[in-house]
Structure formats: structure tokens, C-alpha cells
Amino acid sequence: MTGDFSRDRRIVKTDEFSSVFRLRPAYRTAHFVLYTRRTQLPHARLGVVAAKRFAPRAVTRNTIKRITRELFRQSALPALDCIVRLSKPVNTRQDPATTGRLKAELRAELQRLLASASRREADDAGSAT
Template identity: 75%
Template sequence: MTGDRSESPSPGSIVGFPRDRRIVKTDEFSSVFRLRPVYRTAHFVLYTRLNPLPDAKARLGVVAAKRLAPRAVTRNTVKRVTRELFRLTSLPPVDCIVRLSKPVNTKAGPATTASLKRELRGELIKLFASQVVVSKV
């Protein structure tokens, strides 16, 4: 059965999100947050700055507050979708922080995980596309 979690994936099919592509330290988050937001969508705000490290790669930090996504399932979905789209987008060496800015999965919004993922994916594609356009200019 396709999508069954009990099946183990083949070793070559696992694509991770390595630690050197993540923003993990508090002071790294703070230095990016000090800058103005680059782009906003209905649910997200994107902050960026050039990566100061010598062997620079694009790095990502995701902030999904409990008050904006009360269910852990929703917060994890937001983070998972964000990391996957970031991994698939080729960006210049910048530090990006994607912050959830409005509540998701409310009574007015999508209730199923599939519709939530679809909506979030559309917004995140716009965010990362805006960064690619900004970096080319």
C-alpha cells in the first residue's frame, strides 16, 4: 500500500534536512529578527539576511507559536511543509526565518490536514519565490 508508514523506505530515498541548513541558536534567530520583514502572506512573515558564515548556504528557521496553532499536529505540519519547500527551492546564501503570524486551522479556515497543507504550500511558495526574485535583482 502506498503511503503506509509501516513500510520502511529504501536507504537512497531518504532526503533529510541537515543541521548546517538550519538556524538553531537563539542569537542567530535574534540577528535575523532585528531586520524588517521582507515579505508577508496571509499567514506568514519572512525575515532574511545574508549568511555571514564563510561556507555560506541558505539556512532556515521556522517559528510556529502555540497561540497561533494550538494543536501540535498543526504546528508540526507547518514546520514540515516549510522545510520541504525550502529544501526544494534553490536560494542564495541567506538566513531565512518563516514566522507564523495569523492563526491557522480555525473554524473559518481549513479543517483537514490536506486542505491546510494545500493552503500553506501556496503561501510558502510565494514567500520563497519572492526571495529568489529579490536576490536576483
């Protein structure tokens, strides 16, 4: 991976999101769901959905998106369309803001999610040959 996040590496159109969402969720963690779909493109693409009802503060939603994009750039994913969707609230009364601990937890969770997608595709590609 080149380490960039140019427009051709993003899922931006509603139809593209819908076609990936139609598939079953590939992976789940405590706060996130990852949807994947193989693509004919030479690289992976990413879409991030952080709903206001699960992260009411804009700073939290932006942090989630920023961490997800950073980890996506660093990972060497095969040609997949990936959508990471926040599925449970991340703000609690104990951790209302984006603290360092919350960021570290979200980063670890997202790393596991993207690593599992990469492993699964590598396994699928190996068994297909």
C-alpha cells in the same frame, strides 16, 4: 541545493534568530512573515517559528514546519538566513484540523514566500554588479 536539511542548514541558536529578527520583515503573506539576512555561508539556512497561540494543535505546528522544510530543500535560495514565522492563526472553527485543503493553502503561501525571497536576492545581486 543538495536537498538535505542537515544541521548546518538550520538556524538553531537564539543569537542567530535574534540577528535575523532585528531586520525588517522581508515579505508577508496572509499567515506568514519571512525575515531574511545575507550571510557569508555558501548556502542558505532556515529557521521556522510556529507559535502555539496561532496554531494551538501540535499536529498543525508540525505540519507547517514539515511543509516549510520541504519547500526550503526544494528551492535554490542564495546564501541567506531565512526565518519563516507564523503571524496569524491558521485554525478556525470551520477548519480545526490539518485538512488537505489547509495543507495545500499553506504550501502555496510558503512557495510564494520563498520564491519572492529568491527573486529579490537575484535582483539585488544583479543590480549590485
